Amino acid sequence: MNHLIMTLPFIVFSLVIVFLLAHTDPRRKQLSNKTDNTTNNKFVLSSYGRKLLAWSLVLPFILLAVMANYAGILMYAGAVTVIGWAVSELPISVV
């Protein structure tokens, strides 16, 4: 059970990162501006910043591998996939 609890913070971390990546995605913003001009455009991240954020999703793999939590690695990879898809499907007004 401990290894599952240890994986949970990483999954929450990935949710935050993916949410941020979606929120600052230029293509998504471009589409939202086409349909809704009232969308909040204040929060902007540079391309470099977005790349750093995206690469930070790899960090938990290293930490989980160090902890020998191999089940956690698989769970984390699966969770990132599902979270990414779910966040992308959210309406532009939400993210």
Added chain:
Amino acid sequence: MNEQTPTLRSKAKALLSLHSWSGIVLGMLLYAVIFTGTVAVVAEEIGEWSNSNYPQHLMLSSDIDKTVKRLSAQTPKEYLDEISVYENDRQQIIYYFHTHKQNPSGDMDEYGVQYALNSQGEIVTEKTGFGSDLYAQDDTYALSRFLVSIHTELHIPSPWGLILTGILGLAMLIASVSGFMMHRHLFSDMFSIRKQRDGQSLKRDSHTVAGTWSIPFAILLAFTGSFFSFSTAFGIPAMGIVAFGGDQEALMYAMVGEQQDKSEAPMASANLNAMVQDAVQRQSAVPSFLSISHIGTESASVLTFFMPNEGKVGYEQLVYDGTNGDFVEYKPIVGSVPSLGSSILSLIYPIHFGTFAGLWSKIIWISLGVAACYVTITGLQLYAHRNQKNQSSWQWFSRMCVWGFFGLPLCSLASAVGFFISGSMATNQSVWTQLSFVIPAALISILSLSIKNIQLLKKILLAANGLFCLILPMLRFSTSGTGWLQALQHNMVAVMFIEITLLICSAWCFFALYKSMQFDGQNTKQTSTSFAAQETAK
């Protein structure tokens, strides 16, 4: 650059054709395999839920040593070769005393006497037969077995079903890899789904985004699935012919990692309970099953099998010397010495079915299955939508999509209804579970052919799905008498999980139905407004 462009274009076109045809030709069957695969992830939970079972850990609480000795005395000696012990989903512990021999199909099988004992140690049932037959006729697993069998072999006789699901796995692999290769803006389009004029998501974008995110797992699951199908249908029999000259028994002994001829000299066996307790302490978990070999002889051994535990992904098998009770080794899944092949093989099943971290990993794997289903559905819908625009003769394809996408879940739910009703009427649950799938499938097919309006057909099937999801928890309660309060008291996690999932699915069906009706209402309003405007202009 200009010279390269036509080549790149033709390559992209070829990839698109490969992607489309691998999906379209086998798309509906692929959807069936993916959908039932998603259900198969929780097959164990479905087994517990369908029997309203609360796990009692009978392996720990019952006196296995005393029971084995008692049952050994009343069992024919030829079946004492091996004894499998496990807890079923009806609060019973099963002892299967057996030997190995060829079944009527010509395959090596277990044959012997199977006892089901209740928690007080009383024999509830006693059956003699081949292991495969006993399992196939066991009503305890009627529902989960039926649903899993659709996933593994589409209920097509062996080996053809396995070959077909193997091919479907390869089709999924081709579609995933070609989809990955042909998409030029894979990362830049990861979050963007364009909207149509009516506010609904653009099918192409929905398909691409879901596909992009789920590509790694689509490849992994397609590969492991194909491996399962082909290894069972071709790999192992071929290995038997090539390496063992067709001697299936020798092949089995080599794979299991046992000596073929063991000493049968009589010798008292050590206490089985002590070995089980030691294994439990080493693994901090309850074993899934025990395999006791050659009990009462000097070659007696006990194997305890554990599901992945404590952060590991593969299975664990602990072997004990049956004569003195000493721990011998952590045995590899295949062969007698640890190998890379054995390690990989022990990972394939947990990775394919997501059974490596209990319910948590299963929830994630279900979500991955839903994503894969979504990719298949949107892909086929996209193709139907494009062709329907140009040719009205392609209406049958859209109709088939609705029939398959909504019909299969409905038939699966109906099979569960059949399981409960036949159980309450004390009839053969194995037969009625299958019939309860086939009869609705025929009815849905007739309905799909007779209702001309595809949207209406979709709404009817959606409503029926929602209704069945709602009915099933009530039906289970009325047939078992076990309510949610009791389930919570006895920590029946599987029961709670399946019923909450069913209620969520029901809510989603009715919400989708409501949205669809709202959308139709808006369309009608818009049409009548524009018609009125035209009339006024005239």
